[in-house]
Amino acid sequence: MIKFSEQQLKIPRLMKPVYLVTAGQSKFGRAIPEKRTEELCVDALTMAADMINMSPAELKKYIHSCYYGHFADHFGDQLLGEAVIHDRLGLDPLGNIGIKTGGATGGSTLWEAVKAVASGYSDCVLAMGWERMDEVPTDEGNFLISCAADKDWESPLGHIYTGYYAVMAQKYWQVFGKSEDSFRKTLAEISVKHHGYARMNPFAQSPMKITVDDVLNSPVVAFPLRVLDCCLMSVGAACAIICDEDTAMKLTKDSPHKPLRIWVGAGSHTLRPADRRDMDIPLLPNETADQYKDLGKRFPGGDRYPGFTGFLGARIAAYYGYGMAGVKDPNEDLDVLELHDAFTISDVQTYEDIGVRPYGEGRDYVESGDCYHTNPNTGKPGRLPSNISGGLIGCMHAVGATGIMQTFEVAMHIWNRWAEIHGDDKRWKEFSREKPEDWTDLQVKGAKRGMAISHAGVGSHVTSTILMDPDHLLKKDA
Amino acid sequence: MSLFGQVHVKNKKYKIKGDFHHLTPNMPIRNADDGWKLMGVTNPRDMTYIHMYGGEAPFFEALGEGKLLATRCDNPDCEFKGTVYQPFRIHCADCLGRNTVIDMTENAKTTATVHTFMVCERSGAFNVLDKPIKFINIEFEGVDTILMSYLSIGEPEIGMKVVPIFRTKNPTYTILDLSWVPAGTKAEDLPEGFSL
Known part of the structure; x- marks a missing residue:
């Protein structure tokens, strides 16, 4: 569609307040040969219980239905893998369902879980996501990922998903980046930042202390994208417990943190970018139609929307999410973000899609220092830090788990538990990972609200998960 | 000698000829760091799909x-x-x-x-x-x-x-x-x- 009706643009409304009570995750790695997937899921659920000082058995008693995010049956070579996990978690005979929306599977799993509670069907649900991408070598893995593109029109063209993003990187660089080398360096800065933040995260798969030159000199995958511009291929699991208000209060009675309000918005766009027709830019609350009137003049070639430079799905997910939660301006209303940095270029594109910067000006979010925990230009806290976990580039992309990991990361900041979870020496040792001598507490101080963006395909599915401290809501009836 | 899987449609039914899968034996995966104990197996699979436009x-x-x-x-x-x-x-x-x-x-x-x-x-x-x-x-x-x-x-x-x-x-x-x-x-x- 290129025109949307009033009915379609209606802001979704949850029938009751919904809460994120706790969450957990496993270690993430390129390969975890010593564990079956169910063991990783048990690790995640055990951690979620531990976070609120409960045993897994006690927590399980509250769960009424289960939502499982597992994208790629062919990676794990197991159809109905969700049923295997459900059985091994000992959650039969509860109703359960598998959710798969590519890279957005984790976010979509939360979307379904939140709706189940909001509707009154369940008071407490489990949202669990995982992926097992180590059952095939990397070339075969790239083939399997490319199967998520259109198999007749796109996949045969190299069987490599990076290529579908590289054409976007090229267009964006030439139109909004004005072909400047400085723009390419800005993309590299994102990789440096995310691999660097991953160093402080014991769960993370790719901690690296690197420079912009390291990124620019890394091997080309699909020009202009290089190895260090790309997300990881991972194994791991993450889960969240989503509840109504009464259950949330019961479950957090002896917990060090309070439950957080949660909303999830979802959008989509054509699986094939080739099918994306020119349309008017749907506006977010912090934008006006006038500001894009001369977009094509300021950035020649930038007047086709979303073309190969933006993601309509992300914009629509933000539109619904902001509307539900009362966000008027993400820069003012949110304190921390986790974005779906599948590639450095898609990170920049998303800044614009979700209104952190206007279309055409995404690079400024990095260059201003706003996206950092500590602004490198000023030494002061970044205005709206993003991907402190290390994101998909530095932490992991165990597809079905990713959106849940991101949401958990945002929650840890709001709970003021980031240092406790990431700095725990026992955890570093348990994961056989060396805690760096310069380990730094990256807690976003005073965080009350945040958002995680989960994104699939070349923008085919996107969710926006918004979390808020219930004592710092933006609108009363949210 | 095996024949590649071939298909044509007659009377709205698939008519198939040849091999649509090939058998390859699975192999054990062992731990070289721990006495070559068993950790898993390979699962080979080579199969031809029938896809219609x-x-x-x-x-x-x-x-x-x-x-x-x-x-x-x-x-x-x-x-x-x-x-x-x-x-x-x-x-x-x-x-x-x-x-x-x-x-x-x-x-x-x-x-x-x-x-x-x-x-x-x-x-x-x-x-x-x-x-x-x-x-x-x-x-x-x-x-x-x-x-x-x-x-x-x-x-x-x-x-x-x-x-x-x-x-x-x-x-x-x-x-x-x-x-x-x-x-x-x-x-x-x-x-x-x-x-x-």
Whole structure:
């Protein structure tokens, strides 16, 4: 569609307040040969219980239905893998369902879980996501990922998903980046930042202390994208417990943190970018139609929307999410973000899609220092830090788990538990990972609200998960 | 000797011949760091799928005949009547009416322009294109969408004029039968099996 009706643009409304009570995750790695997937899921659920000082058995008693995010049956070579996990978690005979929306599977799993509670069907649900991408070598893995593109029109063209993003990187660089080398360096800065933040995260798969030159000199995958511009291929699991208000209060009675309000918005766009027709830019609350009137003049070639430079799905997910939660301006209303940095270029594109910067000006979010925990230009806290976990580039992309990991990361900041979870020496040792001598507490101080963006395909599915401290809501009836 | 799996359709039923799977023995996976204890097994699998093009079949057949087909919504009641789709789309995205098939070969030969591109040094398993692969996304006058394909000759640039070439000799009946070369490329310079 290129025109949307009033009915379609209606802001979704949850029938009751919904809460994120706790969450957990496993270690993430390129390969975890010593564990079956169910063991990783048990690790995640055990951690979620531990976070609120409960045993897994006690927590399980509250769960009424289960939502499982597992994208790629062919990676794990197991159809109905969700049923295997459900059985091994000992959650039969509860109703359960598998959710798969590519890279957005984790976010979509939360979307379904939140709706189940909001509707009154369940008071407490489990949202669990995982992926097992180590059952095939990397070339075969790239083939399997490319199967998520259109198999007749796109996949045969190299069987490599990076290529579908590289054409976007090229267009964006030439139109909004004005072909400047400085723009390419800005993309590299994102990789440096995310691999660097991953160093402080014991769960993370790719901690690296690197420079912009390291990124620019890394091997080309699909020009202009290089190895260090790309997300990881991972194994791991993450889960969240989503509840109504009464259950949330019961479950957090002896917990060090309070439950957080949660909303999830979802959008989509054509699986094939080739099918994306020119349309008017749907506006977010912090934008006006006038500001894009001369977009094509300021950035020649930038007047086709979303073309190969933006993601309509992300914009629509933000539109619904902001509307539900009362966000008027993400820069003012949110304190921390986790974005779906599948590639450095898609990170920049998303800044614009979700209104952190206007279309055409995404690079400024990095260059201003706003996206950092500590602004490198000023030494002061970044205005709206993003991907402190290390994101998909530095932490992991165990597809079905990713959106849940991101949401958990945002929650840890709001709970003021980031240092406790990431700095725990026992955890570093348990994961056989060396805690760096310069380990730094990256807690976003005073965080009350945040958002995680989960994104699939070349923008085919996107969710926006918004979390808020219930004592710092933006609108009363949210 | 095994025969590749082959299929034809008669009386609306698949008639299959040959081998659609090949058996390869599984192997144990052992831990070299811990006394070669068992950790898992390999699961080999080689299987041929039967995939039907349905309403898109004319597009893939036409490539081998040197023609580029597209579709257009001609539904007078559609708000977006006249939308031209390349990729070939069976039904209009707006009204879901059955689109009209049109031959856009001449349009492609005269108006195709590179919208964006990339040069791919790596590929996934089962890739059959020579590397580096030059992906191009192509816009056409009067067409509402932007086709993804690949450039067989030259270095891509945004705004570059290109023309379609077709694998008319031993076509594969896949999207790989369509490729592009810079406008002005001579027939004798085309890759083996392709024609202008």
